[in-house]
Amino acid sequence: MVVVACIFVPTKKKKKKKKKKKKKKKKKFDSEAYFPSIRTGKQQLDGQMDYETAGLYTLDEALETVGFGRFQAFVLGYAGLGWFAEAMEIMILSFIGQAVKTEWQLSSTQESLLSTIVFAGMLIGAYTWGILSDNYGRRKGFLFISMVTFGAGFLSTFSPNYLSLVVLRGLVGFGLGGSSVFLSWFLEFVPASNRGMWMVVFSTFWTFGSIFEATLAWIVMPRLDWRWVLAFSSVPSFALLLLFSVAPESPRYLCMKGKTSDALQVLEKVASVNQTKLPPGVLISSSSRDKDEESAPSPSEETSPLLTSLSENTKQSISGFSSFFMLFSSKLIKTTMLLWVLFFGDSFSYYGIILLTSKLSSNQSGCFQSLHSTRNLHGADLYENAFITSMAELPGLFLSAILVDRVGRKQSMAFMFGLAFIFLLPLLTHQPSVLTTCLLFGARMNAMGTFTVASIYSPELYPTSVRTTGAGVASAIGRIGGMVCPLVAVGLVNSCHQTAAVALFLVAIVVSIVCIQFFPYDTKGRELSDTN
Structure with a gap:
């Protein structure tokens, strides 16, 4: 009997230990105790993370x-x-x-x-x-x-x-x-x-x-x-x-x-x-979702996206000056080059039209008279002229507001560039004073509209990691256009070459319209990208 007791007592203890181990496993696997918003039983469907049911x-x-x-x-x-x-x-x-x-x-x-x-x-x-x-x-x-x-x-x-x-x-x-x-x-x-x-x-x-x-x-x-x-x-x-x-x-x-x-x-x-x-649920980055759709996590790693994806x-x-070189990566170089051309052409035409306003609006009786008429534009006349031309931008903003979320960024810019081209075209030759003012008003209105939509479009095209760098460099290229346009708008007109000056602005507009058609996609209604 003693021998039998010695045989069976250890056997019972082993069974108890096994039961305890099973209980511990259940507690360890219960992630709902730590993340109540996550429904563990529905976290994986067909080998992929189901974000709607997971509460992410x-x-x-x-x-x-x-x-x-x-x-x-x-x-x-x-x-x-x-x-x-x-x-x-x-x-x-x-x-x-x-x-x-x-x-x-x-x-x-x-x-x-x-x-x-x-x-x-x-x-x-x-x-x-x-x-x-x-x-x-x-x-x-x-x-x-x-x-x-x-x-x-x-x-x-x-x-x-x-x-x-x-x-x-x-x-x-x-x-x-x-x-x-x-x-x-x-x-x-x-x-x-x-x-x-x-x-x-x-x-x-x-x-x-x-x-x-x-x-x-x-x-x-x-x-x-x-x-x-x-x-x-x-x-x-x-x-x-x-x-x-x-x-x-x-x-x-x-x-x-x-x-x-x-x-x-x-x-x-x-x-x-x-x-x-x-x-309800847990905040994750968009890139976490993309990674999880490519490879589903195992049950033991069910909460790992919350802890590792952002790290x-x-x-x-991107740190230091390497963010600039990221603009020339295989995915971004086309966008970067197109944006540079767009911003140069947009700034060149926008600031050029502003300068043309003071030159052409008073250039009605021949080239030599225009050289002196702008010098007589002073005092209240100068401030009144600047005030009126600035008001032309309000209808341009209104037009861009109507178009940008209805027809998209690309077609909005192409349409308003086209209108600016139409308004500038008659100015290849001298026009009456009132007509010149109206044409310049319409050109500036549409130039402001394209400038506005381009400013919206450029940061939307880049991921968060290089967004302000990409938009900033594109804006910098635009400043070069602003630096060059006085040589055309002021220099050529003062040298009696109004036709050549306006023709250059028209060429810049045409190049910009063509450039717009080559952008990879429109950002209308799209979520901003966090990663390249």
């Missing part, structure tokens, strides 16, 4: 759910203020040049340099600020942009001589080169379904900045002097600094850098301010 959602899905509300309205106001400030600083070039030339007895070349140096600064700044914001955040980007723009702009008021003014205006241009950062930041808060319309609304800040600057110069210049205009024009950039502390970081940038908890906090604030709720994105994040 992407950033784009979150933005669609919370919608466009009061939070985005604040983001729109802050980013729009950045564009408002840039428009004022660029429009000021039309007013201070002649006053500075008279006060310091400058040559025409020195006067022109005051405008050229601003565009040169913007050329360098567009590239620099794009890299900074792509690698260190949108907030840090527009913090330093506002500091440089306000500091240099305000100090320009106290310039003791011509050289100091040129240096300071060059620094202002360097700060203004970061305008694409504001646009990309706002873009990353807007739901994809109505992104085009809100980006057109965003562009109205540029137009209102131009109109406000013309009004400010009209009021201040005859009573005070150009220094006061410079001082007042730096106020919007100072307002950006005052409001910086309440401006949030882009949740899309945070996701791209692997900071999902920070991105979730921003989204929760967006939902709270908009009085809506986020989708993998972080490893792939």
Whole structure:
């Protein structure tokens, strides 16, 4: 009997241990205790992750759910203020040049340099600020942009001589080169379904900045002097600094850098301010979904996308100047080259039409008379002319708002470029004064429309990792077009070659229309890409 007891007692203990092990397995496999929103039993269908039943959602899905509300309205106001400030600083070039030339007895070349140096600064700044914001955040980007723009702009008021003014205006241009950062930041808060319309609304800040600057110069210049205009024009950039502390970081940038908890906090604030709720479940990046569709996880790795996908994105994040070379990768080089041609042609024609307005509108009695008529355009006449031509941009914005989300980005630009071509075509020869003004008004209206849609389209084409770099460099190429167009619009017309000048603008428009047709896809209604 003793022997029998010795045999059977250990056997019972072993069975107990087996039962305990089975219980432990069940507890370890129960992921619902840790992630209540995940329905484990339905997580895999046909070897793939089922995101709807798993309770996972992407950033784009979150933005669609919370919608466009009061939070985005604040983001729109802050980013729009950045564009408002840039428009004022660029429009000021039309007013201070002649006053500075008279006060310091400058040559025409020195006067022109005051405008050229601003565009040169913007050329360098567009590239620099794009890299900074792509690698260190949108907030840090527009913090330093506002500091440089306000500091240099305000100090320009106290310039003791011509050289100091040129240096300071060059620094202002360097700060203004970061305008694409504001646009990309706002873009990353807007739901994809109505992104085009809100980006057109965003562009109205540029137009209102131009109109406000013309009004400010009209009021201040005859009573005070150009220094006061410079001082007042730096106020919007100072307002950006005052409001910086309440401006949030882009949740899309945070996701791209692997900071999902920070991105979730921003989204929760967006939902709270908009009085809506986020989708139930766990926030993941769009790239996580793409990876899971390619290879399904095993049950033991069922929550790994939440923990590893964004860290993998972080490893792939672009740092330093390598972000520039990513624009020439096999997937992006075609888009990059096409955007450069588009922005050069758009800026060349847009700024050229602005300069043609002051030249051709008074050139009605022959070439030699036009050489003197523009010199007589001064005082109230100059400010009134600038005010009226700026108003032409409002119907252009309205037209682009109607077209951009209905027919798409590509066809909107092609259509408005075509209208600009039609309005400019009669100006190959001299026309009556009233007709010339109407034709230039129509050309500028459509040029502004194409410029607006191009500004929307360019950041949408690039992934988050290089978005501001890509849009910034394209904008920089556009600045080269702005630097070249005075040689055509002013130089050729003053040399009695109006036909040649207008013909060059028409060629630029035709090349831009052809270029648009070769873009790989339209971004109407598409989600923004987080990875290349």
